[in-house]
Amino acid sequence: MRIIVPIKQVPEIAEVKIDPETKTLIRAGVPSIVNPFDEFAVEEAIRIKEKFGGEVIVITMGPPQALDAIRKCLAMGADRALHLCDRPFAGADTWATAYTLAQAIKTLEPYDLIIAGKQAIDGDTAQVGPEIAEVLGIPQITYAIKVDISEDQKRIKVRRETDDGFEIVECKLPALITAIKGLNEPRLPSLMAIMKARQKEVKTITAEELGGDSKQYGLPGSPTQVVEIFTPEARTGGIKIDGTEDPAGAAKQLIEWLLKKGIL
Amino acid sequence: MLKIDKDRCTGCKICTKVCPFGAMVIVDEKAEATEACTLCGACVKTCPENAISIERRRVDPSKFKEYKGVWVIAEQIGGQLRNVSLELLSKGRELADQLGEPLCVILLGHEVTGLTDTLAAHGADVIYVSDQKRLAQYTTDAYTDVISALILTEKPNVVLIGATANGRDLGPRIAARLRLGLTADCTGLSIDDKRQLVQTRPAFGGNIMASILSPYTRPQMATVRPNVFKPPEPNPSHKADVRTVDIKVNPAAVRTKILETIKTGAEGELKVEEAEMVVSCGRGIKAPENIPTVAELAKELNAALGGSRPIVDAGWMEHHQQVGQSGRTISPRLYIACGISGAIQHLVGVAGSAEIIIAINSDPEAPIFTISDFGIVGDLFRVVPELVKEIKRVKAQK
Ligand SMILES: Cc1cc2nc3c(=O)[nH]c(=O)nc-3n(C[C@H](O)[C@H](O)[C@H](O)COP(=O)(O)OP(=O)(O)OC[C@H]3O[C@@H](n4cnc5c(N)ncnc54)[C@H](O)[C@@H]3O)c2cc1C
Numbered sequence: 181m182r183i184i185v186p187i188k189q190v191p192e193i194a195e196v197k198i199d200p201e202t203k204t205l206i207r208a209g210v211p212s213i214v215n216p217f218d219e220f221a222v223e224e225a226i227r228i229k230e231k232f233g234g235e236v237i238v239i240t241m242g243p244p245q246a247l248d249a250i251r252k253c254l255a256m257g258a259d260r261a262l263h264l265c266d267r268p269f270a271g272a273d274t275w276a277t278a279y280t281l282a283q284a285i286k287t288l289e290p291y292d293l294i295i296a297g298k299q300a301i302d303g304d305t306a307q308v309g310p311e312i313a314e315v316l317g318i319p320q321i322t323y324a325i326k327v328d329i330s331e332d333q334k335r336i337k338v339r340r341e342t343d344d345g346f347e348i349v350e351c352k353l354p355a356l357i358t359a360i361k362g363l364n365e366p367r368l369p370s371l372m373a374i375m376k377a378r379q380k381e382v383k384t385i386t387a388e389e390l391g392g393d394s395k396q397y398g399l400p401g402s403p404t405q406v407v408e409i410f411t412p413e414a415r416t417g418g419i420k421i422d423g424t425e426d427p428a429g430a431a432k433q434l435i436e437w438l439l440k441k442g443i444l
Numbered sequence: 445m446l447k448i449d450k451d452r453c454t455g456c457k458i459c460t461k462v463c464p465f466g467a468m469v470i471v472d473e474k475a476e477a478t479e480a481c482t483l484c485g486a487c488v489k490t491c492p493e494n495a496i497s498i499e500r501r502r503v504d505p506s507k508f509k510e511y512k513g514v515w516v517i518a519e520q521i522g523g524q525l526r527n528v529s530l531e532l533l534s535k536g537r538e539l540a541d542q543l544g545e546p547l548c549v550i551l552l553g554h555e556v557t558g559l560t561d562t563l564a565a566h567g568a569d570v571i572y573v574s575d576q577k578r579l580a581q582y583t584t585d586a587y588t589d590v591i592s593a594l595i596l597t598e599k600p601n602v603v604l605i606g607a608t609a610n611g612r613d614l615g616p617r618i619a620a621r622l623r624l625g626l627t628a629d630c631t632g633l634s635i636d637d638k639r640q641l642v643q644t645r646p647a648f649g650g651n652i653m654a655s656i657l658s659p660y661t662r663p664q665m666a667t668v669r670p671n672v673f674k675p676p677e678p679n680p681s682h683k684a685d686v687r688t689v690d691i692k693v694n695p696a697a698v699r700t701k702i703l704e705t706i707k708t709g710a711e712g713e714l715k716v717e718e719a720e721m722v723v724s725c726g727r728g729i730k731a732p733e734n735i736p737t738v739a740e741l742a743k744e745l746n747a748a749l750g751g752s753r754p755i756v757d758a759g760w761m762e763h764h765q766q767v768g769q770s771g772r773t774i775s776p777r778l779y780i781a782c783g784i785s786g787a788i789q790h791l792v793g794v795a796g797s798a799e800i801i802i803a804i805n806s807d808p809e810a811p812i813f814t815i816s817d818f819g820i821v822g823d824l825f826r827v828v829p830e831l832v833k834e835i836k837r838v839k840a841q842k
Pocket residue numbers: 216725726727728729751752753754755766767768769770771772782783784785786787788789790793804805806807810822823824825
């Protein structure tokens with residue numbers, strides 16, 4: 181089986197802070213990580229490969245430092261990587277990202293399965309996976325929490341999370357699925373694996389090398405345009421009362437407050 | 445690409461201060477953008493020398509003239525409309541009135557024509573109905589095929605989809621097919637002075653908000669977070685023009701097959717993303733047999749029951765009940781966190797859009813108190829039952 185996993189390097193959101201004066205994100209010192217949902221995707225791909233054989237190829241579009249994220253996935257057990265890294269790719273929205281990644285994925289045909297993360301935690305859009313599937317013209321099953329490949333490696337059966345529970349959905353390969361938490365427990369690479377990952381092939385691809393319709397790349401290829409970025413009113417603590425001695429009194433105060441607010 | 449006119453740049457550093465991503469630096473007394481640049485344009489607007497520009501596509505607004513109408517894609521499951529569809533009707537009505545265009549609903553399903561009266565009463569002017577067996581259950585392929593074809597022939601100006609699991613599965617598929625922009629999970633929508641749809645959404649864990657336009661393509665498409673807008677008051681005398689869509693689903697084009705549907709949670713259980721009130725518990729609950737303590741408060745308030753990640757990881761609650769970064773993002777009017785410390789990964793799921801946050805925690809230093817509107821320092825096992833009692837008392841009085 182040839183399995184492709186699009187991964188993204190993202191800032192560790194928990195450590196992103198807002199500068200109270202300039203109201204801008206403080207990115208300095210914020211570690212970059214592999215998007216957590218993409219780790220589930222990589223892990224699943226490796227498990228499928230371990231069962232059926234084949235190869236796992238990770239692909240990312242991002243700046244030079246995204247190489248760190250690629251190395252992490254290679255250390256987990258992916259076999260090789262494509263890194264789309266060039267100025268013309270910058271500023272891409274989800275359509276331009278998906279289009280660009282899809283062009284690169286086409287060069288890897290024939291593939292059997294693409295596993296993306298449910299969403300990237302910086303933008304939280306959950307759009308790139310389905311958009312890649314559409315550009316490639318393959319079926320998709322989103323929010324996978326359990327994956328079964330048929331013995332003949334021609335079909336996939338996915339337990340997918342919905343708003344009301346789950347669905348068991350089946351389709352023919354090749355297909356694209358998106359991974360959510362609960363699909364698996366991503367492995368921590370050993371020191372040996374980390375060393376070995378340095379030898380694995382990472383192919384850097386520029387816009388010119390990729391070819392395709394370059395008008396679709398980067399900001400000029402993006403149908404959406406960010407016109408303003410602002411920081412929301414930060415929440416601050418309000419009333420805080422001590423209910424350790426008199427829980428009933430505290431409960432009364434809270435309910436009165438809610439009634440006054442018109443919530444109850 | 446960000447273009448900096450080095451002759452104009454005076455090295456004043458204003459751009460380094462306004463860049464939300466810290467991507468602007470001064471090298472040899474001239475501004476430069478690093479790899480962190482997302483081309484958001486904040487510097488372009490503030491540069492006093494007009495030295496910074498971004499190369500963008502050009503728009504020819506004349507070709508957008510034929511695109512008219514605000515569309516809401518209604519989501520129903522088993523003949524039951526989801527709340528978000530009605531919420532979109534109130535926002536859609538407002539946008540449509542501002543544009544002077546009709547508000548249209550797209551209704552797909554099987555044996556769903558009975559819903560048209562409800563949709564009309566909630567403000568729909570036109571309802572396009574595609575009622576066929578192959579649409580009884582949501583499938584990506586069938587729904588994408590029908591709606592994309594309808595968009596191509598009818599040419600709407602705006603298309604709004606609820607940011608539910610299936611809405612977020614469908615939206616990007618349609619957008620990619622028609623090569624349209626799509627803004628995900630919006631929490632604000634308005635019309636600007638050029639009659640464009642301004643789509644506002646949180647990013648970076650709610651640390652920043654972004655306003656986004658789709659200037660180059662029509663229709664302008666967005667998915668919208670549930671519970672952000674209030675559903676309209678129904679007006680039974682408001683009638684809609686119901687049109688039957690005659691696009692047949694081609695069975696061969698539907699490549700996925702649903703083998704089984706598993707409903708979790710009790711019949712009628714409220715969902716954390718949809719409920720007006722959510723009561724959550726965290727590790728402070730200590731053991732699964734204590735969950736009923738908090739569940740009772742939820743029941744008394746008619747609130748959905750949620751939990752922090754450790755509770756879900758331990759298997760004490762279902763995945764769909766988890767609030768936070770790796771769970772669900774919610775936007776209730778009232779959020780009550782019982783025995784939850786308030787880790788950032790939990791808060792990103794709620795802090796940005798909940799109206800009021802209440803915290804009950806025995807640790808006075810718990811971070812949840814720094815963002816809660818009303819906090820009670822105390823033992824949840826003693827406070828929560830008192831709350832239940834108090835609510836019952838108030839209800840009895842009413
Ligand atoms: C990539 C990633 C994603 C994550 N995603 C999520 C997510 O989606 N959702 C999420 O919730 N977390 C998420 N987390 C985990 C998050 O960082 C925290 O670990 C988690 O939210 C803590 O849960 P908690 O508040 O229930 O537990 P704790 O932090 O252990 O807090 C328990 C609280 O209960 C209080 N308490 C104890 N006993 C009582 C009592 N008798 N009465 C009242 N209060 C009491 C304590 O004072 C304490 O504040 C994620 C973490 C990572 C790394």
